[in-house]
Amino acid sequence: VTDRASPRTPVENAELAVLLEVAGTPKPGNVDRRRDHPDLRFEHFLAGAVGARRGLALAPDRPVGEAFERAVEGMSHQRGGNTQFGALLVLVPLVRAAAGGDLTPAGVERVVADTTVEDAVSFYRAFEHVDVAVGDPPAGLDELDVRRGSAVEPTLRDRALTLGDVMALSADVDGVAAEWTDGFERTFAAAEWLLADEGPVGDRASHAFLRLLAAEVDTFVVKTADEERASEATRRAQAVLDGEADAEELAAEFVERGINPGTTADLTAGALFVALERGLDV
Amino acid sequence: VTDRASPRTPVENAELAVLLEVAGTPKPGNVDRRRDHPDLRFEHFLAGAVGARRGLALAPDRPVGEAFERAVEGMSHQRGGNTQFGALLVLVPLVRAAAGGDLTPAGVERVVADTTVEDAVSFYRAFEHVDVAVGDPPAGLDELDVRRGSAVEPTLRDRALTLGDVMALSADVDGVAAEWTDGFERTFAAAEWLLADEGPVGDRASHAFLRLLAAEVDTFVVKTADEERASEATRRAQAVLDGEADAEELAAEFVERGINPGTTADLTAGALFVALERGLDV
Numbered sequence: 001v002t003d004r005a006s007p008r009t010p011v012e013n014a015e016l017a018v019l020l021e022v023a024g025t026p027k028p029g030n031v032d033r034r035r036d037h038p039d040l041r042f043e044h045f046l047a048g049a050v051g052a053r054r055g056l057a058l059a060p061d062r063p064v065g066e067a068f069e070r071a072v073e074g075m076s077h078q079r080g081g082n083t084q085f086g087a088l089l090v091l092v093p094l095v096r097a098a099a100g101g102d103l104t105p106a107g108v109e110r111v112v113a114d115t116t117v118e119d120a121v122s123f124y125r126a127f128e129h130v131d132v133a134v135g136d137p138p139a140g141l142d143e144l145d146v147r148r149g150s151a152v153e154p155t156l157r158d159r160a161l162t163l164g165d166v167m168a169l170s171a172d173v174d175g176v177a178a179e180w181t182d183g184f185e186r187t188f189a190a191a192e193w194l195l196a197d198e199g200p201v202g203d204r205a206s207h208a209f210l211r212l213l214a215a216e217v218d219t220f221v222v223k224t225a226d227e228e229r230a231s232e233a234t235r236r237a238q239a240v241l242d243g244e245a246d247a248e249e250l251a252a253e254f255v256e257r258g259i260n261p262g263t264t265a266d267l268t269a270g271a272l273f274v275a276l277e278r279g280l281d282v
Numbered sequence: 283v284t285d286r287a288s289p290r291t292p293v294e295n296a297e298l299a300v301l302l303e304v305a306g307t308p309k310p311g312n313v314d315r316r317r318d319h320p321d322l323r324f325e326h327f328l329a330g331a332v333g334a335r336r337g338l339a340l341a342p343d344r345p346v347g348e349a350f351e352r353a354v355e356g357m358s359h360q361r362g363g364n365t366q367f368g369a370l371l372v373l374v375p376l377v378r379a380a381a382g383g384d385l386t387p388a389g390v391e392r393v394v395a396d397t398t399v400e401d402a403v404s405f406y407r408a409f410e411h412v413d414v415a416v417g418d419p420p421a422g423l424d425e426l427d428v429r430r431g432s433a434v435e436p437t438l439r440d441r442a443l444t445l446g447d448v449m450a451l452s453a454d455v456d457g458v459a460a461e462w463t464d465g466f467e468r469t470f471a472a473a474e475w476l477l478a479d480e481g482p483v484g485d486r487a488s489h490a491f492l493r494l495l496a497a498e499v500d501t502f503v504v505k506t507a508d509e510e511r512a513s514e515a516t517r518r519a520q521a522v523l524d525g526e527a528d529a530e531e532l533a534a535e536f537v538e539r540g541i542n543p544g545t546t547a548d549l550t551a552g553a554l555f556v557a558l559e560r561g562l563d564v
Binding site for chain 1: 484
């Protein structure tokens, strides 16, 4: 690994990315170094990150779906519930691309293109390990509702749907699925912001989070609150960037009101991973 | 692992223990979830923990000294300097005892008794990866000064000193070495406090830290400040426990004055590991 820009392996950087993401503060609406939700606390994210590593460690050599399902299983051994499901869904293909020596949009597009029906089956199985907040499936796709877990397996096999196909079906309503179909465009862009920024990594993570949120509506807020609050979150993140609002106050208010831009946090974790791989110092 | 009290492996619990330790707040004088030192910040501990795992992963099957040296090497890839040297020195023999199915004072005493001259050589080599604050060696032991690193190897071989022997020589002046010679008595006691306590793990870690500090002078404060401030730290921790002082205020004051009870934090990490192995829920 002597020609790598990072002193850590891709698997180590993936675990560190989820830890740096949750530590970064303020990230309005999310658990961070200074804020807990009532039943979802900082230590749940620490345990989730440590547990997820057993799956992340499979990403270089085993099928993407298997690595993801094992990561979610490991993540689930804490009392907070879903801590990093979306972040792991961003990270697993990125780790695989990095381990293959091509952590680029083209490299991760190839990982997505190479996914199989088995990967899709594993993906659905992952939902059995933890309660994930999801919306109703797109019209006509009830049979593929993730809440059905392993029961979807026959449908996946009948239709020969790969994990890449499954993600493409949700790309319009899920910010993580959209990354899977767009070569992780937003993730790679935010990684460059992190590298170009100054100061401690936790501050950079906060800035990148705000820029991502200001640029696009958070689909997790749409699912767990509604469209209106999702638009509000984006508008108010922009106000912070414009110097018209205070990030700490917004963080307190969003936690209070249950506005939780979780998808933006997932992309921030992915961006931290890419930046660490490209030499971001901690 | 179905009969284990923990859903995590010993290696996973060791990494989680160092993360929970640094997150626990307030721990007067130490970096914690709410406090940084000027050049030693929370994220350095996150990177240190992730990096250390490559060495912790060796503790079940490889020599103790080799596992420790690799853990320190991995820990060192961040800009904060020494984050968890002492904690890893506590954890490596505990992980080995746990992996062998006997995480008891007798079990870890056996691990210590089985250490070799090679382990001692690896231990000295670990000091070359990171700057560790140490005092002068005990009288007559200049040749064994840890600051000499690998240069001590011939002396260790001439005198046939094992790592257990080396620890015994420093037991009077170093709180971690004292644990190595006392069957990790304080570590196991604090693990029981953690299990009997109530509330979030971060709060329990703070209480255990204060009890350990109130009970015995912190040898890291002796080395990095002086005996007087070490005694003061112990006295004032007791005042917090007696309800006569505020832990948050004490934390702010100690960080300001550079009073850093690092050895007490190391034992807290060890206690968290034992408690996690015994079923402490996160």
